[in-house]
Every structure is written in structure tokens, then in C-alpha cells.
Amino acid sequence: DTEVTQTPKHLVMGMTNKKSLKCEQHMGHRAMYWYKQKAKKPPELMFVYSYEKLSINESVPSRFSPECPNSSLLNLHLHALQPEDSALYLCASSQERDRGPMNTEAFFGQGTRLTVV
Amino acid sequence: AQKVTQAQTEISVVEKEDVTLDCVYETRDTTYYLFWYKQPPSGELVFLIRRNSFDEQNEISGRYSWNFQKSTSSFNFTITASQVVDSAVYFCALSEAHTGNQFYFGTGTSLTVIP
Numbered sequence: 001d002t003e004v005t006q007t008p009k010h011l012v013m014g015m016t017n018k019k020s021l022k023c024e025q026h027m028g029h030r031a032m033y034w035y036k037q038k039a040k041k042p043p044e045l046m047f048v049y050s051y052e053k054l055s056i057n058e059s060v061p062s063r064f065s066p067e068c069p070n071s072s073l074l075n076l077h078l079h080a081l082q083p084e085d086s087a088l089y090l091c092a093s094s095q096e097r098d099r100g101p102m103n104t105e106a107f108f109g110q111g112t113r114l115t116v117v
Numbered sequence: 118a119q120k121v122t123q124a125q126t127e128i129s130v131v132e133k134e135d136v137t138l139d140c141v142y143e144t145r146d147t148t149y150y151l152f153w154y155k156q157p158p159s160g161e162l163v164f165l166i167r168r169n170s171f172d173e174q175n176e177i178s179g180r181y182s183w184n185f186q187k188s189t190s191s192f193n194f195t196i197t198a199s200q201v202v203d204s205a206v207y208f209c210a211l212s213e214a215h216t217g218n219q220f221y222f223g224t225g226t227s228l229t230v231i232p
């Protein structure tokens with residue numbers, strides 16, 4: 001099973017709303033990622049969790065708040081977003097080892113298409 | 118500086134033609150990893166291949182083949198006898214040993230296969 005499941009698939013939210021994106025994997029991967037992808041652009045890394053600890057935050061605005069409740073789940077909490085935050089949000093996971101990165105391939109979910117109005 | 122360059126923004130081919138997608142990378146690490154991903158309209162990035170910097174053997178998987186040349190810092194991807202289902206955006210990516218799970222993606226090549 002090489003599946004990463006993201007919910008919801010589509011989300012429309014107002015600028016004053018609070019919503020959450022969810023991601024789940026059961027491959028035993030200990031690295032999980034959030035990427036943001038605008039149309040016709042490559043994915044941009046937002047956050048990396050390694051062994052449920054935040055290891056990389058690519059200077060993402062605080063209106064995006066990640067959470068890793070356990071080794072299988074990754075959430076992205078959204079609050080007070082701007083229209084320019086509309087994008088495809090991709091979750092990914094990969095193998096990891098506690099003594100350093102493994103440089104292995106990441107497996108991606110289908111993404112959540114977010115529209116901020 | 119862009120670590121991965123995919124100079125071809127869009128390519129159109131007629132079904133059954135062969136097509137090569139170019140990827141040029143830049144790194145100072147001696148140990149690094151190169152990847153190709155396919156992104157169909159559904160949005161999911163589908164992993165295709167990983168190569169490490171010590172393995173320059175070319176690889177073939179069905180209609181797909183990859184040509185890794187360290188001398189030119191290139192990792193090109195060829196689809197033989199293209200099919201309509203190959204229509205997608207293809208991304209080349211790099212990860213370096215010292216940064217681990219940080220992927221540097223190229224800007225992608227949008228491939229359209231015309232029936």
C-alpha cells in the first residue's frame with residue numbers, strides 16, 4: 001500500500017474561517033510533508049515533520065499551522081487566509097531514520113484544492 | 118539559484134512518437150539523488166524513479182527510460198511510443214545528502230500526447 005490519503009479534496013473558505021486539511025498514511029513512514037502548489041508551478045515545500053517533530057518550516061506565515069498528532073496523521077490548520085493562499089495543498093510521506101535523512105522518494109496524496117474567497 | 122532546470126515548458130507529440138524530457142541539475146554535494154515524478158490532471162504526484170549519484174547506469178522500465186550523465190549533470194527521461202495516458206506534467210527533482218528530505222523540484226514539463 002503506497003497510498004497517502006488527503007481530505008477534503010476540495011475546500012472553499014472565507015477569509016475569516018478556520019478549517020483543517022487532513023493527511024493520513026499507513027506505510028510506516030516517519031517523515032511527512034506539506035507542500036503548496038500554484039497553477040503551472042512546481043510544489044513548494046512548507047513543512048517537514050520527522051518522527052512527529054517539526055524539522056523544517058520554510059518561513060510559512062502563521063496563518064498556516066501544522067500538527068502531527070501521531071506517526072500516521074498530519075494536519076494543516078488554516079485561519080484568516082488570503083485569496084493568494086488559494087492553491088493545491090499536497091501532503092507527502094517518506095521513509096526516515098532516526099540517525100539522519102534517507103533521501104528516499106516521497107509518496108504524495110492527491111491534494112486538497114483550496115479556494116479562499 | 119535554480120538547482121533543477123527543465124528547459125522545456127510544454128511539449129506536444131502525436132501518439133506513438135518518442136519524446137525526451139530534459140533535466141539539468143546543479144549541486145556541490147558528491148552524494149545526491151535524482152527523481153522523476155508524473156502529475157496527471159488529478160493532482161497527485163506519482164513517483165517514477167530515483168537514482169543516486171553513484172549509479173550512472175541507465176534504466177528502462179517498460180516504455181520509460183532514463184539517461185543519467187554526471188559529466189553533463191543531466192538526467193533525461195524518454196517515453197517510447199507515447200500514449201494519450203502519458204499526458205501530464207513531469208517534474209524532475211533533486212535531494213542532497215546534507216539536506217536529506219528536502220526536494221528541489223524543477224519547473225516541470227507539460228506533455229500533451231495527441232491521439
